[in-house]
Each structure stands twice: as structure tokens, then as C-alpha cells.
Amino acid sequence: xxxxxxxxxxxxxxxxxxxxxxxxxxxxxxxxxxxxxxxxxxxxxxxxxxxxxxxxxxxxxxxxxxxxxxxxxxxxxxxxxxxxxxxxxxxxxxxxxxxxxxxxxxxxxxxxxxxxxxxxxxxxxxxxxxxxxxxxxxxxxxxxxxxxxxxxxxxxxxxxxxxxxxxxxxxxxxxxxxxxxxxxxxxxxxxxxxxxxxxxxxxxxxxxxxxxxxxxxxxxxxxxxxxxxxxxxxxxxxxxxxxxxxxxxxxxxxxxxxxxxxxxxxxxxxxxxxxxxxxxxxxxxxxxxxxxxxxxxxxxxxxxxxxxxxxxxxxxxxxxxxxxxxxxxxxxxxxxxxxxxxxxxxxxxxxxxxxxxxxxxxxxxxxxxxxxxxxxxxxxxxxxxxxxxxxxxxxxxxxxxxxxxxxxxxxxxxxxxxxxxxxxxxxxxxxxxxxxxxxxxxxxxxxxxxxxxxxxxxxx
Amino acid sequence: xxxxxxxxxxxxxxxxxxxxxxxxxxxxxxxxxxxxxxxxxxxxxxxxxxxxxxxxxxxxxxxxxxxxxxxxxxxxxxxxxxxxxxxxxxxxxxxxxxxxxxxxxxxxxxxxxxxxxxxxxxxxxxxxxxxxxxxxxxxxxxxxx
Numbered sequence: 274x275x276x277x278x279x280x281x282x283x284x285x286x287x288x289x290x291x292x293x294x295x296x297x298x299x300x301x302x303x304x305x306x307x308x309x310x311x312x313x314x315x316x317x318x319x320x321x322x323x324x325x326x327x328x329x330x331x332x333x334x335x336x337x338x339x340x341x342x343x344x345x346x347x348x349x350x351x352x353x354x355x356x357x358x359x360x361x362x363x364x365x366x367x368x369x370x371x372x373x374x375x376x377x378x379x380x381x382x383x384x385x386x387x388x389x390x391x392x393x394x395x396x397x398x399x400x401x402x403x404x405x406x407x408x409x410x411x412x413x414x415x416x417x418x419x420x421x422x423x424x425x426x427x428x429x430x431x432x433x434x435x436x437x438x439x440x441x442x443x444x445x446x447x448x449x450x451x452x453x454x455x456x457x458x459x460x461x462x463x464x465x466x467x468x469x470x471x472x473x474x475x476x477x478x479x480x481x482x483x484x485x486x487x488x489x490x491x492x493x494x495x496x497x498x499x500x501x502x503x504x505x506x507x508x509x510x511x512x513x514x515x516x517x518x519x520x521x522x523x524x525x526x527x528x529x530x531x532x533x534x535x536x537x538x539x540x541x542x543x544x545x546x547x548x549x550x551x552x553x554x555x556x557x558x559x560x561x562x563x564x565x566x567x568x569x570x571x572x573x574x575x576x577x578x579x580x581x582x583x584x585x586x587x588x589x590x591x592x593x594x595x596x597x598x599x600x601x602x603x604x605x606x607x608x609x610x611x612x613x614x615x616x617x618x619x620x621x622x623x624x625x626x627x628x629x630x631x632x633x634x635x636x637x638x639x640x641x642x643x644x645x646x647x648x649x650x651x652x653x654x655x656x657x658x659x660x661x662x663x664x665x666x667x668x669x670x671x672x673x674x675x676x677x678x679x680x681x682x683x684x685x686x687x688x689x690x691x692x693x694x695x696x697x698x699x700x701x702x703x704x705x706x707x708x709x710x711x712x713x714x715x716x717x718x719x720x721x722x723x724x725x726x727x728x729x730x731x732x733x
Numbered sequence: 734x735x736x737x738x739x740x741x742x743x744x745x746x747x748x749x750x751x752x753x754x755x756x757x758x759x760x761x762x763x764x765x766x767x768x769x770x771x772x773x774x775x776x777x778x779x780x781x782x783x784x785x786x787x788x789x790x791x792x793x794x795x796x797x798x799x800x801x802x803x804x805x806x807x808x809x810x811x812x813x814x815x816x817x818x819x820x821x822x823x824x825x826x827x828x829x830x831x832x833x834x835x836x837x838x839x840x841x842x843x844x845x846x847x848x849x850x851x852x853x854x855x856x857x858x859x860x861x862x863x864x865x866x867x868x869x870x871x872x873x874x875x876x877x878x
Contacts, residue, residue: 301757359774630769635775640811664750684765713761726773730780732787 276675294696295666297362300355301393303401304515305623309354311521313337320481324410325445327474329401342727350383351729357714363390363508368692390507394492398524402485406477407525410447415465416476417442417610418455422462423469429455429462430609435623440474440522454609456616461529475694480527487727488514488524492536493698498703503548509702512710516698522691529567530692536564537571538699541672545703554582555590563592567604569613570682570696573658574675580662581671621647623688627723630687642687650685657681676700676709683685684686684716694720747770752765782813783838788818793834794848800826804859813837829855835869851876 294584304616315323316333320340328334365389366384418429425437433452433587434443443451455462468479492514499509513519535730536638540560543553558578565572602610609615624631624642630650634642661674676697683693694717701710783803790801801819808814814837820829831853838846849869857863867876 460830619756629765629768632772636768636771652739667747708758712762713756716765719765723769723773724778728775729773730784732783 280636292367293362297359297665300359300362303355303668304352304359304393305396305400306540306573307348307517308355308400308520309337310337310343311340311407311525312400313346315405315407317715318405321572323405323415324408324447325332325615326413327445327477329362329474329477330405333404343731346725346728349517349521349721349724351633352521353718356515356517358657359385360508360512360613361538363505363511381476385507385511387507390511391614394510396513397520398485398488401520401524402481404525406527407521409522409526410445410450410529411529412477412480413442413445413482414447414450414455415461416468416473416494417459417463417529418457418462419476423466429607433645437539442476445473453579456620457529457568458566458598458613459606459610460563460598461532462610463566463601463605464532464567481584484527484529484531486517487535491531491538493534494542494697495702498538498542502703502705504703506707510612512702513698516695518691519695519698519719523695526692527724528692528693533564533568533571533694534699536560536567537696540574540578541562541700541703546671551584551586551672554578554584554586555593558587559594561599562591565613566584566598569617573678573682576662577665577671577678581666619624620688621651621686625690627720628687628689629684629719630689632723647687648731650687654685657685670704670706672700673704673706673709676704676713680709689720691720736769737834740768759785782840783815784847785843785845786817786836787816789836789847792844794819794832796821798823802826802859807859808835808837815875816859818853827856831855832866833859833877 295315312330313333314320316330316332317337317339319329320343322340323340324519338342363385375551403405412650414434417434420440421427421429421432421434421437424440427436432456433450433454434446435451437443438451464483465480468476468483468521471479492510495509495513496506522528530599531664537560540557543557543560547553558575561571561578565575575587599611628642630642630646634640634646658678661669661677665671665674679697679700680694681698686693694713697709697713703715704710737767746876748795766878786803787801792796798819798820801817804816804818805814807816814835816833816835818827818831818833822829832850833853835849836847838847838848849866849867851868852866853859853863854865861875864876
């Protein structure tokens with residue numbers, strides 16, 4: 274922890290009382306303790322929050338007790354509270370100095386130092402990395418799709434994991450997904466191929482390492498983008514890396530959304546860091562397409578990027594990447610490998626109890642979401658995107674517009690999962706429109722509140 | 734007109750749009766918050782009912798088993814009528830002969846009323862064709878035998 278002296282002219286004066294560093298340290302310790310509690314108790318196995326999995330964190334299994342909803346939800350609430358407190362402290366004390374002679378504004382530090390923030394975020398990521406798979410069975414589906422193709426010669430775009438029911442991975446695939454073909458992009462499927470021959474445990478660690486590296490890359494790029502835009506990079510990586518949903522749900526479940534977010538931030542970084550050039554614009558568009566070939570959602574950035582630049586370079590970059598991706602996808606998986614629309618339509622029909630659509634249906638006295646509601650939500654999403662495109666045309670920051678679009682996709686989706694409401698977060702911390710960050714964190718807070726009913730009335 | 738003078742109305746427009754957007758965002762946020770809190774209340778109410786159902790099953794059968802399946806859909810989603818099935822002797826879930834109870838009505842002293850019930854052979858789903866030894870009068874036609 275360091276307290277910087279207010280020595281530069283033009284620096285906004287911030288009064289740091291003596292208790293602020295101590296409070297920040299306490300909040301950081303609470304975050305670390307909550308993550309450690311979940312990981313250690315999760316390692317004991319036999320928990321509804323830990324999917325059936327090979328013992329990959331057996332060395333921790335004798336330390337904790339079985340992870341129940343009560344402990345998990347208390348840990349989630351404690352870490353959410355600590356996280357909010359920490360970012361309020363970092364946000365109030367982080368300072369950006371005016372650049373001399375028209376140069377870019379420069380971050381000069383605050384109560385929370387760069388080294389301290391990086392150490393906290395790294396500790397959280399490593400604690401979660403060392404533990405078992407948390408909450409979701411998705412990672413087993415990823416491995417199953419890879420093994421279907423590499424070990425069994427089956428096309429994961431035409432078969433569900435049930436086709437390899439004799440394979441050791443099958444028993445770990447979620448029952449809801451065992452007949453569902455992959456909805457992920459061909460680039461992601463091909464990226465997962467090298468892990469298939471490693472066996473179930475080897476592939477699982479490979480997936481966890483992939484998620485950790487993607488997270489580290491996303492955080493590094495977020496830092497660069499925030500600094501380039503004259504925003505507080507320490508606050509940016511704290512908001513993203515210390516986020517409980519990011520650490521426990523996205524990284525804990527080794528979700529491929531982290532790889533998609535890495536591609537997204539690579540694109541943003543090319544656009545906002547360094548001297549603008551057509552080459553960088555084309556490269557950024559290519560990264561967006563690469564991200565969409567992992568998970569299609571990120572494609573929503575492309576129109577905002579193109580509209581803000583109003584040049585041919587990103588269009589050509591995107592077209593080249595789409596053509597290349599289509600050729601590779603078709604060669605590897607046939608027409609089903611590049612039929613993104615069919616996969617999106619199929620997934621759009623799913624309904625989860627955590628979605629805001631379901632909550633509003635309950636509020637209106639309906640048992641759930643009806644087919645007409647899907648159409649209404651799609652129409653609302655189209656209206657929001659059109660408005661954001663118009664705003665971008667009129668000069669609004671395309672990064673913020675993209676973040677709003679991703680937030681709108683998650684809020685209007687009938688299939689909402691914790692890691693979906695993380696999509697806009699890296700964009701929200703590198704844009705000056707703080708409404709996006711507030712809105713994203715409010716949506717995340719509502720998601721967390723929605724999880725708390727087992728705490729209020731535990732069923733045994 | 735100078736560039737500065739021309740950009741002034743544009744800035745005013747942007748300010749108005751921003752104010753409208755913020756208002757819409759606040760309204761949407763309030764609706765989502767109300768829906769979330771309402772849903773948590775609904776889940777808590779459901780959980781209280783399920784707790785009463787589990788207690789009813791254990792009291793009725795005299796078995797303090799943990800693994801009891803609860804079906805809230807067969808008798809109507811949102812009907813607050815449940816079917817609870819559990820083993821009649823100790824064993825893994827569904828591995829022994831099961832007794833199922835159809836439960837509904839208000840919670841009185843922490844339990845609800847058992848209106849009907851039946852038995853199921855081990856390792857079968859609760860389908861009409863598998864049910865036998867039906868008792869109670871609440872659900873005519875639910876049993877094949």
C-alpha cells in the first residue's frame with residue numbers, strides 16, 4: 274500500500290485519511306478469505322455447487338468442509354461488499370494528472386498502489402485456479418466436444434456429447450447438455466483440440482490454464498487501454514480482476530468467455546493505444562471476428578467500430594477475417610461449423626430462472642417466459658442497438674456503445690448466466706461514460722441478490 | 734457561422750439525449766430491482782413451502798431421510814401442489830422401493846396435508862404405469878394398479 278504525495282500541479286486534490294489504507298487492506302483480505310473459503314470447501318467435493326469432476330484439487334480436500342449454499346452465498350455477499358468498498362476507495366483516491374502542453378492525461382497513483390492492486394488480483398486468480406471447477410459443468414462440455422472430434426472423429430457441430438457416452442469425459446457433462454451440439458465458434462473448438470489427447474484431468478488443467486492466461490491477458494490489455502485513455506488503470510484492473518463474478522464464476526468455471534474477452538480487449542487496444550493507422554483498424558476488426566469465432570456475441574462490437582472510424586480499413590479487415598474463418602470452419606466442420614445463426618437461434622430459445630425476463634414474467638403474474646416474450650425482447654434489443662449506432666454516428670464513444678450493447682444483450686437474454694454479465698465490464702472500465710460501469714455493476718448486484726433465497730429459507 | 738457556434742446546439746442536443754437516456758436507465762433499473770426483489774420473495778415463499786413438504790413426508794413416513802425428490806410440475810406449475818418421493822428403507826436415492834405423497838394445502842404447525850400417495854418399484858421414474866398401492870382420495874386416476 275502506498276500513499277502518494279500530492280506533488281504535481283493540476284492533480285485533483287484527494288484527502289486520504291489515515292484509516293483508508295487500513296480499510297482497503299481489510300477489504301482485500303476479506304476478498305481473498307472469501308475466495309479461499311469457497312475453493313477449500315469446494316475441494317471437499319459432494320456439493321451442489323461443485324459439478325461432478327475428477328479430483329483435481331485433492332490436496333486441499335482434507336482442509337475444508339463440504340461447500341453448502343449457505344457458506345457459498347455468505348462468501349459471495351462478503352466478497353461483493355468488500356469489492357464495492359475497495360473500488361469506491363480506489364475510485365475516490367486514484368488521480369489523473371493533466372498532461373503538459375496538450376499531452377495525454379497521465380495516471381499518477383492514489384491510495385491503492387499499482388503493485389498492491391496487481392498482487393491482490395493475482396492472488397485471487399491463483400487461489401481460484403488452484404481449486405476445483407466451480408458451479409458450472411460447461412468446461413466438461415468443451416472437453417467433450419474436443420474429444421469427440423480428435424479422439425472419435427465425430428463432428429461436434431452435428432452431435433451432442435451423448436455420441437461419446439463410452440468416453441471417460443461423458444459422465445461429467447451436464448445432463449441438460451449431453452444431446453446438444455456445440456454452440457461455440459470454430460476457432461474455439463480448434464483451440465481446444467490440443468487438449469483432447471491429454472486425458473480428462475490433463476484437459477481440465479489445460480482448460481483452467483487457458484482461462485487463467487486469457488484472464489491475465491485481458492487484465493493487461495485493460496490496463497493499457499485505461500492508461501491510454503487517461504483513466505485510472507489501477508481502478509480498471511481492480512474493477513475487473515477483483516470482481517467476485519469474474520473470479521468465482523468465470524475463472525472458477527474456466528469459461529471460454531474469458532478467451533472471447535481477451536480477443537475483444539485486443540481489438541479495443543489496437544484502436545485506442547498508440548498512433549491510429551489503417552493497419553491497426555483492420556487488425557482490430559480482425560480481432561473482433563476472431564473473438565466472434567470463439568463466441569459469437571462479441572461480433573456486436575464491429576458495427577460500432579466501423580461507424581466510429583468511417584473508413585474502409587476495419588470493413589476490409591473484418592471481411593478478410595470472416596473469409597478466412599469461414600474457409601477454416603468449413604474445412605474442419607462443414608457447413609454446420611459456420612452456421613452461427615442457427616446456433617444463436619437455438620440458444621436464444623433457452624430460458625434460465627436467473628434471467629431478468631423470467632423475473633419480470635413472475636412480477637407480471639406469469640409462470641415464465643412465453644414465445645411472444647422472446648420476440649418482444651428481440652425487438653427491444655434491436656431498438657437499443659439502433660439507438661446506440663445513431664449515437665456512435667453522432668460522435669459517442671464506440672467502446673462505450675459496444676459495452677452498452679453487450680449489457681443490453683445480457684439483460685434482454687432469457688438465458689442469463691453470471692459470466693454473461695461480465696462481457697461489458699472490461700469496456701466499462703476503459704470508457705469515460707461512468708454510467709456504463711454503474712449500470713453493469715448494478716445488474717451484477719441484482720444477479721447476486723437473486724441468488725440469495727437459499728440463505729433466507731434454506732431447504733434441507 | 735463559426736465552428737464553435739455550430740457545435741453549441743449539437744452539445745445541447747447531446748445533453749438532452751443523455752438526460753433522456755439516464756432517465757430511461759433509472760426507470761429500467763428500478764423495474765429490474767423490483768422484479769428481482771419480488772422474485773427473491775417468491776423463491777423464499779416456495780422454499781418455506783418445500784420445507785413444510787419435506788417435514789410432512791418425514792413425519793408421515795417416519796423416515797428422517799435427506800434424499801427426497803420433489804416434483805412441483807405434475808400437479809400443475811404454480812398450483813402449490815407437490816409430489817414427494819423417497820425410499821422406504823435406507824439406500825441411495827431411488828434405489829429402494831419408494832413411497833410418494835401428494836401434498837397440498839396450507840401449512841399448519843410446519844406441515845401440510847397429505848391427500849394421496851402410492852408406491853414405486855426401485856429405479857423407475859414416477860410414471861402412472863409404475864405406481865401401485867395407491868391410497869387417499871385426492872387424486873383419482875393417478876394410479877394404474
